[in-house]
Amino acid sequence: MTQPLGPVMLDLEGTALTRAERKLLARPEVGGVILFARNIVDAGQVSELCASIRRIRPDLLLGIDQEGGRVQRLKDGVTRLPSMGKLGSAYGEAPQDCLQLCHDAGWLLGMEMAACGLDLTFAPVLDVDVGQSKVIGDRSFASDPQAVTALAGAFIDGLHEAGMVAVGKHFPGHGGVMADSHHELPVDERPLQTLRAHDLVPFAQLASRLDGIMPAHVIYKAFDERPAGFSPSWLGMLREELGFKGAIFSDDLSMAGAHVAGGPDARAQAALNAGCDMVLVCNDRDAALAVVESCQGRASKRQAKLRYGRARPGLDTLPALSRWRRIHARLEALAGTV
Numbered sequence: 001m002t003q004p005l006g007p008v009m010l011d012l013e014g015t016a017l018t019r020a021e022r023k024l025l026a027r028p029e030v031g032g033v034i035l036f037a038r039n040i041v042d043a044g045q046v047s048e049l050c051a052s053i054r055r056i057r058p059d060l061l062l063g064i065d066q067e068g069g070r071v072q073r074l075k076d077g078v079t080r081l082p083s084m085g086k087l088g089s090a091y092g093e094a095p096q097d098c099l100q101l102c103h104d105a106g107w108l109l110g111m112e113m114a115a116c117g118l119d120l121t122f123a124p125v126l127d128v129d130v131g132q133s134k135v136i137g138d139r140s141f142a143s144d145p146q147a148v149t150a151l152a153g154a155f156i157d158g159l160h161e162a163g164m165v166a167v168g169k170h171f172p173g174h175g176g177v178m179a180d181s182h183h184e185l186p187v188d189e190r191p192l193q194t195l196r197a198h199d200l201v202p203f204a205q206l207a208s209r210l211d212g213i214m215p216a217h218v219i220y221k222a223f224d225e226r227p228a229g230f231s232p233s234w235l236g237m238l239r240e241e242l243g244f245k246g247a248i249f250s251d252d253l254s255m256a257g258a259h260v261a262g263g264p265d266a267r268a269q270a271a272l273n274a275g276c277d278m279v280l281v282c283n284d285r286d287a288a289l290a291v292v293e294s295c296q297g298r299a300s301k302r303q304a305k306l307r308y309g310r311a312r313p314g315l316d317t318l319p320a321l322s323r324w325r326r327i328h329a330r331l332e333a334l335a336g337t338v
Contacts, residue, residue: 002301002304002305003059003301003304004299004300004301004304005031005032005059005060005061005278005299005300005301005303005304006027006028006029006030006031006295006298006299007029007031007268007272007276007277007278007279007295007298007299007300007303008029008030008031008032008268008278008279008281008288008291008292008295009030009031009032009033009034009061009063009249009278009279009280009281010024010030010032010033010034010280010281010282010288010292011033011034011035011036011039011281011282011283011288012033012035012039012049013038013285014038014039015038015039015040015041015045015049016049016052017049017052017053017056022056024288024289024292025053025056025057025060026056026057027292028299029292029293029295029296029298030057030060030292031060031061031278031299031303031304032060032061032062032063032278032303033053033060033061033062033063034062034063034064034065034280034282035049035062035063035064035073035074035118036065036073036282036283037073039073040073040074040075040076041076042074042076042077043074043076043077043078043112043115043116043315044077044315046074046116046117046118047115047116047117047315049117050062050116050117050118051117054117059304059307061119061120061278061303061304061306061307062117062118062119062120063118063119063120063121063122064113064118064120064121064122065121065122065123066081066109066113066121066122066123067081067083067084067121067122067123067124067125067139068081068082068083068084068087068105068109068335069081069082069083069084069085069086069138069139069335070083070138070139071139074116077315078112078116079108079109079112079327079328079331079332080331080332080335080336081105081109081331081335082105082331082334082335083138083139084124084125084138084139084140084141084151084155085129085137085138085139085140085141085142086138086334086335087101087102087105087141087151087155087334088102088141088142088147088148088151091141091142091147091150091151092147095150098151099150099151099154100154101330102141102151102152102154102155102158103154103155103157103158103161104158104327104330104331105155105158105327105331106124106154106155106156106157106158106159106160106161106162106166107158107159107161107162107323107327108158108162108324108327108328108331109121109123109158109159109162109164110158110159110160110161110162110163110164111162111313111318111324112315112318113164114162114163114164114308114310114312114313115312115313115314115315115317115318116315117312118308119164119165119306119307119308120164120165120167120211120212120306120308121164121167122167122169122212122214122249123155123159123166123167123169124141124152124155124156124166124168125139125140125141125152125168125169125170126148126152126168126169126170126171126173126202126203126206127139127140127148127169127170127173127174127175127199128140128142128143128144128145128148128173128175128176128198128199128201128202129142129143129175130143130175130176130198131143132175132176132177132178133174133175133176133177133178133180134178134179134180135174135180135181135182136174136175140175141155145197145198145199145201145202146201148201148202149201149202149205149206152168152202152206153205153206153209156168156206156209156210157209160209163308163309163310164308165211165212165246165306166209166210166211166212167210167211167212167213167214167249168202168203168206168210168212168213168214169213169214169215169216169251170214170215170216170217170218170228170251171203171213171214171215171216171228171234171238172195172199172200172203172215172216172220172228172234172237173195173198173199173200173202173203173216174186174216174218175199176188176190176195176198176199177218181216181217181218181251181255181256181257181258182255182256182257183255183256184256184257185217185218185219185227185256185257185259185260186217186218186219186257187218187219187221188218188219188220188221189221189222190220190222191222192220192222192223195220195222195223203238203242204242207238207242207243207244208243208244208245210244210246211246211247211305211306212246212247212248212249212303212306213238213244213246213247213248213249214229214248214249214250214251215227215228215229215231215234215235215238215248215250215251215276216228216229216251216257217229217251217255217257217258218257220234226260226261226274227257227258227260227261229250229251229258229271229274229276230258230260230261230267230270230271230274231274232273232274232275234274235248235274235275235276236275238275239275246302246306247277247278247300247302247303247305247306248275248276248277248278248302249276249277249278249279249280249303250268250271250276250278250279250280251280252280252281252282252283253267253268253271253279253280253281253287253291254281254282254283254284254287263290264281264284264286264287264288264290264291264294265290265291265293265294267279267291268281268291268294268295269294272295272298277300277302277303278300278303279291279295
């Protein structure tokens with residue numbers, strides 16, 4: 001039986017656990033750890049770091065942002081991945097080949113992250129690129145919602161084939177605003193009808209195939225004055241109208257776009273009360289400690305179900321697979337093209 005898991009996912013200071021972090025990770029409110037570039041030397045070191053975390057808490061959910069392109073925290077010892085935009089660039093001319101490429105990329109990513117000891121990568125991006133967003137851009141598969149849905153669906157299938165979950169972001173769509181929610185709070189002024197016909201399409205069509213979803217720190221004024229990640233209305237739509245049954249992760253509550261909800265503990269409670277199952281608190285240890293204290297007694301089974309459940313492949317055994325070698329070579333070549 002799946003045991004409930006605490007709602008706080010936090011980060012680490014360096015490439016190995018400190019004494020204070022070992023104590024912090026033992027807190028039941030802590031349910032996960034996310035790795036950033038500062039925590040990483042190479043794939044072998046990540047594997048050792050994950051093993052050291054699991055010796056303290058075998059149940060913790062271990063994640064990373066490993067999309068490809070601009071967002072690839074782990075670079076040495078794994079495949080250099082092209083952006084999702086590059087993966088989807090040939091969809092108009094060769095759709096079947098492009099879909100297979102996305103499936104293969106999802107499979108390879110899932111196998112490599114599993115081999116490193118991780119449970120999930122926060123991918124795929126389901127935002128539709130309309131040429132507006134500074135922070136999305138080529139992180140999006142395409143500018144057409146149906147193309148994003150098809151390409152992301154193939155990527156999800158690849159992750160699932162590797163035994164890894166898929167976490168779609170950033171609901172209901174970050175592609176239509178220029179501002180970067182890491183640095184300010186974007187406001188999307190478009191009518192709800194436009195959002196439904198465009199940005200929401202991939203989330204609506206893929207909700208039943210996703211294991212996790214991350215809402216955006218964006219206000220969509222036509223529906224709610226609160227950012228989506230703090231909005232019971234948006235997260236209620238996700239659950240009730242779209243039928244999503246997986247885990248909802250807040251985006252990092254230390255981002256400027258989240259500060260509208262108050263101090264760290266207020267942000268966490270607002271996100272959890274709105275319907276998030278797990279909150280991310282990164283790059284601010286004092287904030288993380290405050291959130292942990294505020295979350296006593298909270299836990300959920302949804303995020304606990306996302307742990308990698310198979311025997312993990314070995315980093316040294318992946319190159320023995322002809323499929324891995326073929327996909328690795330193609331993705332590396334594509335990542336190296338301008």
